[in-house]
Amino acid sequence: MGTLNESGILNSLRRVEDPDLHKDLVTLNMIKNLKIDGNNISFDIELTTPACPLKDLMKNNAIKAIKEDFPEVGNVVVNITSNVRAHVDNVKDAMLPGVKNTIAVASGKGGVGKSTVAVNLAVALAKDGAKVGLLDADVYGPSIPLMLGIDQKPKIYQDAGSSKMLPLENYGIKLMSIGFLVDENAPVIWRGPMASGAIKQFMSDVNWGNLDYLIYDLPPGTGDIQLTLVQTIPLTGAVIVTTPQEVALIDARKGLKMFERVNVPVLGIVENMSYFIAPDTGKKYDIFGLGGGKKLSEENNVPFLGEIPINTNIREGGDTGKPIVASMPDSEYANKIMEIARNLAAQVSIANSTQREKKIEIFLNPQR
Numbered sequence: 001m002g003t004l005n006e007s008g009i010l011n012s013l014r015r016v017e018d019p020d021l022h023k024d025l026v027t028l029n030m031i032k033n034l035k036i037d038g039n040n041i042s043f044d045i046e047l048t049t050p051a052c053p054l055k056d057l058m059k060n061n062a063i064k065a066i067k068e069d070f071p072e073v074g075n076v077v078v079n080i081t082s083n084v085r086a087h088v089d090n091v092k093d094a095m096l097p098g099v100k101n102t103i104a105v106a107s108g109k110g111g112v113g114k115s116t117v118a119v120n121l122a123v124a125l126a127k128d129g130a131k132v133g134l135l136d137a138d139v140y141g142p143s144i145p146l147m148l149g150i151d152q153k154p155k156i157y158q159d160a161g162s163s164k165m166l167p168l169e170n171y172g173i174k175l176m177s178i179g180f181l182v183d184e185n186a187p188v189i190w191r192g193p194m195a196s197g198a199i200k201q202f203m204s205d206v207n208w209g210n211l212d213y214l215i216y217d218l219p220p221g222t223g224d225i226q227l228t229l230v231q232t233i234p235l236t237g238a239v240i241v242t243t244p245q246e247v248a249l250i251d252a253r254k255g256l257k258m259f260e261r262v263n264v265p266v267l268g269i270v271e272n273m274s275y276f277i278a279p280d281t282g283k284k285y286d287i288f289g290l291g292g293g294k295k296l297s298e299e300n301n302v303p304f305l306g307e308i309p310i311n312t313n314i315r316e317g318g319d320t321g322k323p324i325v326a327s328m329p330d331s332e333y334a335n336k337i338m339e340i341a342r343n344l345a346a347q348v349s350i351a352n353s354t355q356r357e358k359k360i361e362i363f364l365n366p367q368r
Ligand SMILES: Nc1ncnc2c1ncn2[C@@H]1O[C@H](COP(=O)(O)OP(=O)(O)OP(=O)(O)O)[C@@H](O)[C@H]1O
Pocket: 107, 109, 110, 111, 112, 113, 114, 115, 116, 117, 138, 143, 219, 220, 272, 273, 308, 309, 310, 311, 312, 314, 315, 316, 318, 319
């Protein structure tokens, strides 16, 4: 049995792992503000995201480890805090200073619910306490302002001789749309070599402030425009939305291939419109088939983030600018989306921690 002092407590906490990052809390530098007052102790566990699905588990395991090692301990007060780790990328830092992570929401097929998923995930992460921005990158027709109940245009101001834009805000998230910029009849500039320059310019003209996650909603498909978008803004990773049926899965596979080609990790797959529960009978209908998203994720060794059923309130929420996660927070549907958002946040943390390890490895073994 150890002594109830700082090193004794840290030793106990070395036995507590972050189940996502597979390392202990001390090695991960997550223990902060450790205070010992007689037999009472308090400390913070600083998570890598406020939307951590496992925070209660880690807290309980920490308390348990300490009580096992120090039966004489009095009060153990554990505060959960968070500090989202940033994806390390020089190009991103130059273009989007203050933005820690960028996540693209993509699909091969159109109309599978990408924008609905992007909006609700953004609101869900913000509800958990993260700073979130949403970029509507659908050059064919922006739909996000409508889905978030925003009908203004962004404010433009002058900063050191150049024009800057302030994102709009609703439901605790910041929104900007490429559609604010394009004339309805001029999506043509988004093709070819001009596109990349125009996107870069647009991105650096937006004052996002500090963000933990900037999510962007891509136009459907895997063509030139999508490729330009995902190559221009350095990405922490991508989320692929699909519906369960084979035609959607074929296109989702193309999406996976596209990200593989440009070396962007796929953080996970979301299956939307997974099933329908009839409100009158409670009977479940697998309208678009069963389990396609899960199967796709297993085939490609990519995390499955969860499924969202078909539901009238989800559709109405989109049409009326009231995302279900905000307007019906206690519904089963909102809970499912909250869970997906937390799984996504965990995958971002994992991607960043492996990225760091790779960089350290290259540093230590430069010949490899
Ligand atoms: N889980 C769901 N339940 C019911 N309706 C949904 C669900 N997900 C999306 N919808 C509805 O389906 C339609 C298409 O969704 P959405 O616009 O989000 O798809 P998208 O993939 O972004 O489309 P596009 O490819 O055109 O960008 C919308 O009317 C939306 O409200």
